[in-house]
Structures are given as structure tokens and as C-alpha cells.
Amino acid sequence: MTTQPSPPGAERTDGSSVQIGALVPLTRPGWVEAGQHLLAGLELAVREVNDAGGIVGRPLELVVRDTAADPQRAAAAVDDLARLGVTVAGEYHSVVARSAAARADALGLPFLCSSAVLDAPTEQPTQWVARLSPPQSRGWQVYADYLLTAGHSRIAVAAQPSVYWAAGTRILRDHLAPRGSTVTELDMSAFDATAICDATAVCDELVDNRATALLLLVGHPEPAVSIVKSVRRDQRLAEIMIGAPAGQPEFAEWATLLGDDSAAVPFLRYLPERLTPVGVRVETALREQLAAAPSFVAFEGYDTVTVLADLLRSNGADRARTAESWPRVAVEGTRGQIRFSRVPGISVWQWAGTPIQVVDRDPAEPDSFRILHAG
Structure with missing residues (x-):
């Protein structure tokens, strides 16, 4: 009812x-x-x-x-x-x-x-x-571990102003920096990802920073969809990995809006x-x-x-x-x-056993998911 x-x-x-x-x-x-x-x-x-x-x-x-x-x-x-x-x-x-x-x-x-x-x-x-x-610290540390195992040491994050995105950036930087990786923040409030000139500027920054991975810490569908489209069609960034730790690719709308570009974007999912x-x-x-x-x-x-x-x-x-x-x-x-x-650093009663995976949509079959990492 x-x-x-x-x-x-x-x-x-x-x-x-x-x-x-x-x-x-x-x-x-x-x-x-x-x-x-x-x-x-x-x-x-x-x-x-x-x-x-x-x-x-x-x-x-x-x-x-x-x-x-x-x-x-x-x-x-x-x-x-x-x-x-x-x-x-x-x-x-x-x-x-x-x-x-x-x-x-x-x-x-x-x-x-x-x-x-x-x-x-x-x-x-x-x-x-x-x-x-x-808690975000646990899930995003699992994601950071995935980045390390995948060989990424130069990470760029496209981030919008938000307590949530700021916390995510901090968790990634704190976990990755001691392991020799860099996290460079691109402040998306300075860009209009749907504008061709601004999209090119974002891609230029990724090239200048020699980033091997770009993480989308932005809203869905926009500007996330426009950023993915811009990066995917820039030949200079053909080898860059696009990731979305917050889970944007989990839902069907992502695949509908991006088609083949929706695949191979790793994200966090809380399933065993x-x-x-x-x-x-x-x-x-x-x-x-x-x-x-x-x-x-x-x-x-x-x-x-x-x-x-x-x-x-x-x-x-x-x-x-x-x-x-x-x-x-x-x-x-x-x-x-x-x-x-009670989990240290967490202010509420917490299910400590929540399963965590890093998954992506399979390029060969975008409606299917591949488990890339678990923690």
C-alpha cells in the first residue's frame, strides 16, 4: 500500500x-x-x-x-x-x-x-x-584502489561545487597521493561543457595535465553527458579512461543518451x-x-x-x-x-558489511555489466 x-x-x-x-x-x-x-x-x-x-x-x-x-x-x-x-x-x-x-x-x-x-x-x-x-570514504577508497590496480597515476576530476563532490575529491587525493598518484581538479563552474569552446578547453586541460583518467564528479545528465561526448571525440584523448564513481552509468538513461559511448565508464555499485x-x-x-x-x-x-x-x-x-x-x-x-x-568517523548507525563493486558497461554489450574490482 x-x-x-x-x-x-x-x-x-x-x-x-x-x-x-x-x-x-x-x-x-x-x-x-x-x-x-x-x-x-x-x-x-x-x-x-x-x-x-x-x-x-x-x-x-x-x-x-x-x-x-x-x-x-x-x-x-x-x-x-x-x-x-x-x-x-x-x-x-x-x-x-x-x-x-x-x-x-x-x-x-x-x-x-x-x-x-x-x-x-x-x-x-x-x-x-x-x-x-x-560511507563515502570506504566506497571511494575502493574506487581509488581500482585506479591504482588499473595503472592510473595521473587522475583528473571534473568537479562541480558541492559538499559531496568536494568530499569525494578529498578522499581520492588522500588515498592516492601517498601511493605516488596525482589528483588534479578541474573546476567545472568555470566551464559550460555543452559549449564547443568550453568543451575544447576541458580537453586541452586534460592533455596539458597528461591525465590517464578523468573522473566525472558532476551532475547527470548534464554536464556529465556532454563531457563524455567531448572527450570521446577528441583523438588526443583516445587512451584516457573516463570514470564516474557516483554511479551515473548504472541507469538506463545513461545508455540511452550516450549509446556506444556509455560503455567502459567504471562506477561504484553496492551489490555482491x-x-x-x-x-x-x-x-x-x-x-x-x-x-x-x-x-x-x-x-x-x-x-x-x-x-x-x-x-x-x-x-x-x-x-x-x-x-x-x-x-x-x-x-x-x-x-x-x-x-x-558504530564505525569510527561515522556519525550514524552503519551497516558495515555493505558490498562494494567497481563495474562498467561492457563495450561488447552495453546492457551488461562487468565487475572490475571488489572491496
Whole structure:
């Protein structure tokens, strides 16, 4: 059962259902395809919980709020959901999730973050927030290790201004510099990648820096798509590797917009080499629901509801008991057993066992993915 986005305060809570508030980017400038996959996973898990009898006999219901990748909108949605007395889940964009997490912490509202990765979603350690996706430092260090094993020592990053992109650049530089690699930042705020002259200037900088790898720390579809097209058609850069650690190539829109140029762009994906038996079954159901291969984000959505349903069966709507129960979670998810712990440097309860892969689209078959590295 899903309540689609509606004006704040429109829902009525008469005790007939148990509700989970879902924060999802469903409109631009949010990454809509990621939001759709996240919501598909959330919805599938809710249906399965209800088919199995609900939460102690009561149906589970999603109350969906579209964040549109807007941190202020997300914080307002958390306020609204707190008035409804529901636990909060979801969100894909890291900066948006940070805003939601800070507000949930201030209100004393349990929030299970599905996908965002910033190491510190809250300024101080909190008991109210837990997270399924790995911290950015862990995932991007795995990506840096891949760059080293692939022989790249001169890395350029095309970066837009953002806390998330800045953190990514810092993680890469801190991990690669002691190993003899350089990381050169190209400030994309100074360029219009869709303009021919500016695209040429970006390519000139890559040539001047003798970069062997270019990482896209920019928005999708633009300017990421335009940068890829410009670099691919510049013969001086025929040997350069283009990478996208944040996962832009995961979704079908990437392949649609770039065609053959969509392949061989390594990115981070949070899946194991083999899904659990639960994951195999869920993959089939998600593929039917989405009419496409499910991304790792869809599995994150499913696992989110699986965890919260387990907590709701044990604790009901009691916020304090739910927050106290994060360290006691032991749930079989689609990608492994989910347990939360305190991880040094991370301000929230963290699933420390999240699987991490570096993958790309196969040039011989762009709809298929190759696993290049795991960590």
C-alpha cells in the first residue's frame, strides 16, 4: 500500500495502518530514475510484508514525499512526517539526506537512510539515524584502489561545487597521493561543457595535465553527458579512461543518451557478486515491476523496508525503542545479513558489511555489466 505524494498534513492516521514515511527524488532536478528504482524497492517490500500479514495484523503503508533533490524540501518533509508520527526512510542524494538526517536527529525521529553516503550525515553522533549504504570514504577508497590496480597515476576530476563532490575529491587525493598518484581538479563552474569552446578547453586541460583518467564528479545528465561526448571525440584523448564513481552509468538513461559511448565508464555499485536467495527472488520481482534490470538502488529500497518492518513488529511506533534497537537488528536482506554498528568517523548507525563493486558497461554489450574490482 502506497500513499503517493500529497500536500503536507493531508493524510489521516486513524490507526488502521502502520506507516513509513519515504523520502524519494521523483522530479527534477532530482535524479528521477534513481528515485523510481528506490521507490520500486520500497513498494515491493511493502506489498510482500502485507501479503505475509502486515505488521502484527495491520497493513503497512508508505507515505511518499518527493524531495526533488532539495535539502530544504526534505527537511520540511521530515517535519511533516514527524507530525504524522511515522518512521522515516529513503533518500538517494547525499546532501539531501544530510538535511533530512539532521532534522530527524533534532526531532528525535528514527530515520533509516537507504542510499546516501556522506560520512557524517549529522554533525554529532546520533542514536536516531541508521544507514544501509556504505560511507563515502570506504566506497571511494575502493574506487581509488581500482585506479591504482588499473595503472592510473595521473587522475583528473571534473568537479562541480558541492559538499559531496568536494568530499569525494578529498578522499581520492588522500588515498592516492601517498601511493605516488596525482589528483588534479578541474573546476567545472568555470566551464559550460555543452559549449564547443568550453568543451575544447576541458580537453586541452586534460592533455596539458597528461591525465590517464578523468573522473566525472558532476551532475547527470548534464554536464556529465556532454563531457563524455567531448572527450570521446577528441583523438588526443583516445587512451584516457573516463570514470564516474557516483554511479551515473548504472541507469538506463545513461545508455540511452550516450549509446556506444556509455560503455567502459567504471562506477561504484553496492551489490555482491552473488545475491542472497532473498535477493534472487526480489531481483525477478523488481525486473517485472520496472520492466528493466533493477539497479542496486532498488535493492537498497527493498532492504530498507525489510529492516523497518522487523523493527515495527518488535517496537510498534515507539520512537525511542526503535532507536535503541538499531544495534539489535539482524535481518537477511537481498545483499547479505544486515547488522548495524558504530564505525569510527561515522556519525550514524552503519551497516558495515555493505558490498562494494567497481563495474562498467561492457563495450561488447552495453546492457551488461562487468565487475572490475571488489572491496
